[in-house]
């Protein structure tokens with residue numbers, strides 16, 4: 001299902017950047033929605049995958065209106081109509097035949113936000129059990145940018161080792177650890193900080209948090 005863009009368009013916006021975003025079942029749904037909104041505002045085409053527990057997380061943490069199947073409406077009402085500058089295609093996590101399951105597709109980068117410890121383990125060990133894990137595996141084998149916004153606390157030794165394995169394979173570990181030196185006032189400020197870090201890692205300019213002046 002492709003959402004947004006001129007009527008009848010089935011692919012991405014040729015002028016926008018094409019990025020895979022996966023939402024899995026770790027706490028921090030607001031990091032995912034803020035990141036998606038920021039990328040859509042910039043005219044990106046998103047190849048979106050939401051795991052079964054990612055779907056549950058969106059509803060549990062943001063309410064019933066944040067359904068994965070109606071995400072554009074939720075994003076527009078929460079972050080403004082500019083999110084319609086971009087488009088997304090929602091893929092089934094079971095569809096291992098989707099184009100993003102292949103190295104010949106053109107997505108330049110992938111972000112898993114938030115990234116559960118289960119998905120982290122799957123990526124670390126190259127399991128490709130579902131489309132999230134397979135698309136991440138494609139990013140690693142093609143030497144493209146893969147950003148994992150892992151969240152768990154405390155962490156077990158296997159989880160810590162899985163982060164090291166992913167980093168050694170070339171992924172960027174960007175754990176959901178907002179900073180407090182920016183004096184955040186709201187939950188939105190915390191989400192802006194993590195989304196800003198993700199955008200920086202993807203090479204976008206942004207003002208999601210104030211620049212550190214030293």
Ligand SMILES: Cc1cc2nc3c(=O)[nH]c(=O)nc-3n(C[C@H](O)[C@H](O)[C@H](O)COP(=O)(O)O)c2cc1C
Nearest residue numbers: 024025026027051053054060116117118119151152
């Ligand atoms: C509300 C909720 C919050 C959760 N938070 C976390 C979390 O922060 N980190 C984590 O690794 N798993 C968390 N889990 C457990 C994962 O959702 C579970 O391991 C699931 O199998 C992950 O599958 P997925 O990676 O395919 O989405 C949470 C589950 C629920 C229902």
